[in-house]
Amino acid sequence: MSDGGDEEAKRAERLRLDTLREYRIMDTPPEAAFDRVTKMVADLYGVPIALVSFVGEHRQWVKSAHGLGAADTPRDIGFCRHVVAGGRSVMVTDAANDARFRDDPLVVGDLRARFHAGVPLRAYNGAILGTLCLIGGEERAPLTATEIERLEDFGGIIMAEADLRRIVGERDEARRTLERALDFSGIATWRYDARTGAIHWRGAVAELWGADHATALAHVDGFFDRIHPDDREAVRGVLGDSVASGAHYATEYRIQHPERGVRWIAVHGDWDVKTDDAILTGVSIDITEQKSRQENANLLMRELHHRMRNLFATVSAIISLTRHAAQGVDDYVERISSRLDALNRAQNVLLGANFMTGSMHALMREVEAAFPRIHWSGPDLLLPENALVAMALFFNELATNAAKHGALTGANGRVEVNWTQDAEGSDDRRFRLTWAESGGDKQVVAPDRTSFGTLLMERSVKNNLGGTIERRWEPSGLVVDITLPARWREA
Structure with a gap:
């Protein structure tokens, strides 16, 4: 008792x-x-x-x-x-x-x-x-x-x-997490006060509108100055009709981005009525690539929407699952930041291409920039969005673990990443990748429990990519082999 x-x-x-x-x-x-x-x-x-x-x-x-x-x-x-x-x-x-x-x-x-x-x-x-x-x-x-x-x-x-x-x-922590997710997504959010003309921005504003957005776009006059002259009056008309009627605000127009030149922007907004205050709240999305390929515009818009849903679903899952694995607030923030950085690498590659596929070499350059002692070689392949995100999370978990417990803890440690893919026409074509660590200061031993990072890697390889993963703790360091169906074409 x-x-x-x-x-x-x-x-x-x-x-x-x-x-x-x-x-x-x-x-x-x-x-x-x-x-x-x-x-x-x-x-x-x-x-x-x-x-x-x-x-x-x-x-x-x-x-x-x-x-x-x-x-x-x-x-x-x-x-x-x-x-x-x-x-x-x-x-x-x-x-x-x-x-x-x-x-x-x-x-x-x-x-x-x-x-x-x-x-x-x-x-x-x-x-x-x-x-x-x-x-x-x-x-x-x-x-x-x-x-x-x-x-x-x-x-x-x-x-x-x-x-x-x-x-x-x-509330502030949730807002910061959402703002970070918006930064990674390439979406800017805004709130427009129709009575004063003030505009408040959040999210990927610099990417969409320019580095001077905080001063140049604080008022609706500056906003219209940035719109392409040929589209300015049409946008004034659409916004004016929305203000007058309280209807949904949606349009597309060109802007003169100070760093990136002419860009196409799509916007959607609705009115948030609070007592006598009327605030138009919405999002801005860069649709330049879609506009440049007019024949694929509908397909690309659907793909962008699907990618955003996947991204937010992935961010939500990572935030939720990491919360259960974290040892405290600092550990939680570190883990979330690391995994969101991995998502950002994948999004950078996708945004630099056609939104639907990304280069394996481009992804590895992002990984190498974050972890300079990772060296890699293999053919350049075009990965679809889901595969690129899965590979980005896979590499991030291995690299983070190597920096904390493996080869990258020592000054002489390094990682070699090599991959091959069977030629087209071969029976049962396979993609094979090896992650090999060496030169670390710490003795490498198998963990006594399965971490969330390990589960995330297995989910990325097995569930998302349909492959197998094998880990070996060699005297020289950790070696990881993955084998996947060869579904990707060369860049």
């Missing part, structure tokens, strides 16, 4: 610490919203000191301190740990004569604390993260039930502010 109770307590503490990390509040600078509350309760209850403190794994950290310099203290001293452990308010009228506290450094030290009243700071899921407490240097009568209840209400105000910070942080 005792063991069960200990396990339950450990689980509760893990939940509490995990919840505290969600708030990302430890070691943050002072904030007026918290300091106003501590000053208010100190004045209201007539005590010299009021604190908001959060209890970490090994320490207590003061977020707001009225009447006392904020500082860390070990977790095993002071009053807060009793509030967290007991899950309820703790009242001490004379700490010097209380067996729990009379030898505590806060009581016998320079602070000479005698009176304490502390209430729990409860998170959204019920976990107690810290305390709001009052401290005085003289013995005094206990607070009444009404006074404790009022102090708990102030604790609720503190946690409402902390929850607001948490929610805003989660």
Whole structure:
């Protein structure tokens, strides 16, 4: 029974610490919203000191301190740990004569604390993260039930502010992830205020509109200046009709890109009506390649739409699955960034071609730019979008692992990538690729568990490409062989 109770307590503490990390509040600078509350309760209850403190794994950290310099203290001293452990308010009228506290450094030290009243700071899921407490240097009568209840209400105000910070942080993180995905997708988003003419841009704006977009396109006048003169009046008419009627805004036009010359842009937007504010929100997409191949325009538009769906589906899957494999926020950000970089390499190759296929050599140049000690040789092949993305993720997982645990950890380490493809007309044509590491500083051994990166490689090779993968941990380094059906034509 005792063991069960200990396990339950450990689980509760893990939940509490995990919840505290969600708030990302430890070691943050002072904030007026918290300091106003501590000053208010100190004045209201007539005590010299009021604190908001959060209890970490090994320490207590003061977020707001009225009447006392904020500082860390070990977790095993002071009053807060009793509030967290007991899950309820703790009242001490004379700490010097209380067996729990009379030898505590806060009581016998320079602070000479005698009176304490502390209430729990409860998170959204019920976990107690810290305390709001009052401290005085003289013995005094206990607070009444009404006074404790009022102090708990102030604790609720503190946690409402902390929850607001948490929610805003989660929102900002989600927005940054979406913006990064938009950057990789080649899509710019915008919000146009028809009353003021202001335009706010996000996503791949520099790619679509030019590096000076922040100043040149902040107002609708600058936007029209960038439109090709032959298309300017037509766009004014379409936008004007949309503003007048509130109808969907959609058109295509040429722009004079300052770095890339004349480009074709397609836009779609809808009205977001909030009380008396009317905002047109939409996306801009570069369709120059489609326009240059008019006979394939419909096919290319469908392919672009399909590719965007695949990209966002892939990004969504990576974000979701990486969350379960990550060891913490920093590890999660690093893994997400690495895998999104791999997607970006594939998208760079596709955007540099015809949106539907990409060169194997172009992909390997992208990989080599990110990991300079990777050397490669093999025939140039044209890979369709799904195969190019799968190969980009495959190479990224191997290269990242080599940089962390394999050959690329040492100054003399290197990787050789070689591939061949059977000639057309051969029976059972195969594509064969070998990844061979050598010269690393670390001894290479087989991992004791299957990581998400390994599963991602196997999914890329087996499920997406219909091939096989074999890994061997040789004395010289890791060797990976993949074999696929030979479906790609030479560039």
